[in-house]
Amino acid sequence: MTVPFEKYDGAGNDFVVVDAETASIEDRAAFARAHCDRETGVTDGSGGRRGADGVLFLSLADDGDPARVTMTLVQPDGSVAEMCGNGARCVAAWAAARSAGSRVAIDTPAGSRRAVVDDGSVAVEMGTPTFDPEAVPLAGDAPLIDATLDELAGTASAGLSVTAVNTGVPHAVVFVGDVDAVQIDAVAPPIRHADAFPEGANVTFASPAADGFRQRTYERGVEGETRACGTGAVAVAAAARRLGRLPDAADGGGSPCPRRVATSASPSPTTARRGCAGPLQSASRERSPRGASRELRPHRVPRGRGQGGLDERRGGRARPAARRAPEGRPRPPRRRCRERPCQSGGWQPPPRAQHPPRHRLAARRVRARRRHRSRPGACDAKGPLAALVGAFLAAEIEQGTLTLAVTPDEELLSTGAHALMTGEVAPGGPGEAGASVDPLPAADPAPDAYVVGEPTGLDVCTAARGRFEGTVSIEGTAAHAASPESGVNAVSAAGRALDALESFDNVAAHSQLGEATLVPTAIEGGESTNQVPAGCTITVDRRSVPPETAAGFRRALEAQLRRSVGADPSVSVSLTARETPFLEAFATDPGEPVVDALADAAAAAGDAAGFGQRGAVRPFGAATEASYFAPTPTVVFGPGHLADEAGAVAHAEREYVDIPSVRAAATALRKSTERLLGGDSPLSN
Ligand SMILES: N[C@H](CCC[C@H](N)C(=O)O)C(=O)O
CATH class of the missing domain: 3.40.630.10 (Zn peptidases)
Incomplete structure (x- = not known):
C-alpha cells in the first residue's frame, strides 16, 4: 500500500504529515516506528533529514471558518502525545492551505487550540500552563517547584533542581548556567523516567540569554533531544515566571505576562516580563x-x-x-x-x-x-x-x-x-x-x-467549600437554518449539557460541608437568527467540598459532558484563568x-x-x-x-x-x- 505523506518542519521539529481521511493506516504505532527512524525512515527525496520527530495524522472537517482539524501525533516510539506546539503550527499551516480562511481550530487530546496563519507565520494558542500535581501529572500531591528529587541520587542528574509543569504535555524544567554544556543524553533520561512522573516527562533545560532563555529539550516519545519544542518553550516561560527568573518589566509595573502563550514562527527564545506593586x-x-x-x-x-x-x-x-525588652529565660x-x-x-x-x-x-x-x-x-x-x-x-x-x-x-x-x-x-x-x-x-x-x-x-x-468558575464550550458547525441537517447545532447540544450539569455528581457529601453545588450562571450562543449556531458557552459556578480539586472537577465535568453530548459537537471545559490557585x-x-x-x-x-x-x-x-x-x-x-x-x-x-x-x-x-x-x-x- 502506498501512503501519500508530506513532510513539515516547525522551528526544527519535523513531522511526517498524513491525511487520515484519505489514508487508512491500521497500526499507526508501527507506521510511526518504521518511518520516523533517523537511519531507515522516510525521506522526501529533497535531501532533507531522514525520519521525523513524529507522524501527524490529520482529519480536516468539511468547510468551516475556522477550519477544524483533528490532530493525532504518534511519536517515534509509537506513543500518542496529547499536544505538540510545533506540530500544531505545522497542522495549522497544513489545514489553512486546504481551506479558505486563515483561522484554524485544532482538536488535540489536550483540548482544542486556536491558530492563525498569517502570511507564512503561524501563531498557536498554547493553553494555560499548570503546576497542579494532578494535572502534570506527578506521583505526589505537592507541586514540584525548583526542587531536587531524592530518587535522582547516584544518577547523572543528581542535585538538579526540577520544576514540573504541564503545557499540554508534562515538562520537567531545569535551569542551568549554560544549556550547551549539558550532556543531555546522560542527564535527561533519569528525570524523564523518574517515579515522580508517573506518565514520564519531557526534560527541558534552559539558561539565561541576552533577550530571554536558551532551551534544549529531551522529548518523551522521541527518547532523544529534538531541535525545538514548542510546549517546552512555554514550559520555560511558565517556570521562569513561577521562579521569579523573568527580567523585570521595563516600566516596573503592570502584568505583561500573557495568560496564553503562543509559539512564534521563528525558533526565538522565550521572553516574558512581569511587574508587581503593594506591600507584603x-x-x-x-x-x-x-x-x-x-x-x-x-x-x-x-x-x-x-x-x-x-x-x-x-x-x-x-x-x-x-523590639521588646529582654526577659532572660533559656x-x-x-x-x-x-x-x-x-x-x-x-x-x-x-x-x-x-x-x-x-x-x-x-x-x-x-x-x-x-x-x-x-x-x-x-x-x-x-x-x-x-x-x-x-x-x-x-x-x-x-x-x-x-x-x-x-x-x-x-x-x-x-x-x-x-x-x-x-x-x-x-x-x-x-x-x-x-x-x-x-x-x-x-x-x-x-x-x-x-x-x-x-x-x-x-x-x-x-x-469551607471551595469556589471555582468554569466555562463549558460547545463547538458545532454553522449552517443555514433552512437546512439544519447540514450543520451541528451547538445551542441544541447545550440542552443536553444542562441536563448533564443537573445530574453531575462527582464527589460524596462531606461530613462538615454537605453537598457540593454546581450552578449554570450564564449562557451565550448563536450569532444570527437564521443560522444553525456553531458555538455555545455555559458559565458554571462550582462550590466544592473535599477532596475535590479544581483540576479534578474540570476533568470529571468534561468527561461527563462528553458522554452526555456525544462526539459532535465537541465539548470542553476550562476553568477561569487566574494567576494564583483557586480557593479550594x-x-x-x-x-x-x-x-x-x-x-x-x-x-x-x-x-x-x-x-x-x-x-x-x-x-x-x-x-x-x-x-x-x-x-x-x-x-x-x-x-x-x-x-x-x-x-x-x-x-x-x-x-x-x-x-x-x-x-x-x-x-x-x-x-x-x-x-x-x-x-x-x-x-x-
Ligand atoms: N514529545 C512530547 C510531545 C511533543 C512536544 C514537542 N515536540 C512540541 O513542540 O511541543 C510528549 O510526548 O510529551
Whole structure:
C-alpha cells in the first residue's frame, strides 16, 4: 500500500504529515516506528533529514471558518502525545492551505487550540500552563517547584533542581548556567523516567540569554533531544515566571505576562516580563538564643525598593521594625504557630472610624463605609486583624515561634497569601517587580497550625467549600437554518449539557460541608437568527467540598459532558484563568489541638464578655484562603459577622464590628496561643 505523506518542519521539529481521511493506516504505532527512524525512515527525496520527530495524522472537517482539524501525533516510539506546539503550527499551516480562511481550530487530546496563519507565520494558542500535581501529572500531591528529587541520587542528574509543569504535555524544567554544556543524553533520561512522573516527562533545560532563555529539550516519545519544542518553550516561560527568573518589566509595573502563550514562527527564545506593586509583611516572635528577647520584625519582604521595612544596604533583607525588652529565660525547642489575617489592598485604618474616649468604648461600634468592593471594612477583616495583632503582642509564649503575617489581596486573587506560601509573587501581587519572598512553609520546623482572620462571630471554623468558575464550550458547525441537517447545532447540544450539569455528581457529601453545588450562571450562543449556531458557552459556578480539586472537577465535568453530548459537537471545559490557585475546599480535623485550644478559649472569652455561647466548631460560610494553608491544621476565626438579623454586614454599607468582640477575640487568641506554645503544649513535635 502506498501512503501519500508530506513532510513539515516547525522551528526544527519535523513531522511526517498524513491525511487520515484519505489514508487508512491500521497500526499507526508501527507506521510511526518504521518511518520516523533517523537511519531507515522516510525521506522526501529533497535531501532533507531522514525520519521525523513524529507522524501527524490529520482529519480536516468539511468547510468551516475556522477550519477544524483533528490532530493525532504518534511519536517515534509509537506513543500518542496529547499536544505538540510545533506540530500544531505545522497542522495549522497544513489545514489553512486546504481551506479558505486563515483561522484554524485544532482538536488535540489536550483540548482544542486556536491558530492563525498569517502570511507564512503561524501563531498557536498554547493553553494555560499548570503546576497542579494532578494535572502534570506527578506521583505526589505537592507541586514540584525548583526542587531536587531524592530518587535522582547516584544518577547523572543528581542535585538538579526540577520544576514540573504541564503545557499540554508534562515538562520537567531545569535551569542551568549554560544549556550547551549539558550532556543531555546522560542527564535527561533519569528525570524523564523518574517515579515522580508517573506518565514520564519531557526534560527541558534552559539558561539565561541576552533577550530571554536558551532551551534544549529531551522529548518523551522521541527518547532523544529534538531541535525545538514548542510546549517546552512555554514550559520555560511558565517556570521562569513561577521562579521569579523573568527580567523585570521595563516600566516596573503592570502584568505583561500573557495568560496564553503562543509559539512564534521563528525558533526565538522565550521572553516574558512581569511587574508587581503593594506591600507584603509578616512578623515573627520567638525566643532569642538566650531566651532573652522578643522581637517584632518583618519576617519576609520582597526584594526591591524600601517598602515594608526593606533596607537596601542590607541586601534587601528586612530590618527590625520594633523590639521588646529582654526577659532572660533559656531558649526552649523551637515550635511555630502562624497567624495570618488578610486585607485587600494593604492594611489601612478603617475609613471614617470613630474612636470614642476609652471608657466609653464598650457600648460603641466602629463603623466603616466600604468605599470600593475590594476594600473590605470593619469586620472583614480589620476587626480580626486587630484581634490577631493584639494577641500577637500580648501572648506569653514559653516555647516555639509565633508568626504574624499580614498579606494583601485576600478578596480578589490572594496574591499575598500565595506569595507567603510559595515564595512566588504572582503578576499584580505584592512587592516590587522581580520580587521573591521566603515561603513560610519552608521554615524549620514547619508550622504546626494556621489561624486565618475572618469574621466568624468568635466561632472556630474548621472547613469551607471551595469556589471555582468554569466555562463549558460547545463547538458545532454553522449552517443555514433552512437546512439544519447540514450543520451541528451547538445551542441544541447545550440542552443536553444542562441536563448533564443537573445530574453531575462527582464527589460524596462531606461530613462538615454537605453537598457540593454546581450552578449554570450564564449562557451565550448563536450569532444570527437564521443560522444553525456553531458555538455555545455555559458559565458554571462550582462550590466544592473535599477532596475535590479544581483540576479534578474540570476533568470529571468534561468527561461527563462528553458522554452526555456525544462526539459532535465537541465539548470542553476550562476553568477561569487566574494567576494564583483557586480557593479550594478545606477541612481540618476538629480533633486538632489548635481547634480545641481556640474553641475553649473563645467560649470562655465570649462568656466573660457577655456574648453567651461562643466558640462553636463549624464550617465557614464564605470563601476563604484557608485552603492555601491546608493540609496543615488551619482554622478561620475572628470577631464580627458576615451577616446579622438585619441583613448583610461584611461587604455592606453598614459593615461594623463590636469592639468588645474584638477584645474577646484577642483574648481567645492570646489564651489559645499560650496554651499551644506553653510548657504543656498539646502540639506533637
Ligand atoms: N514529545 C512530547 C510531545 C511533543 C512536544 C514537542 N515536540 C512540541 O513542540 O511541543 C510528549 O510526548 O510529551
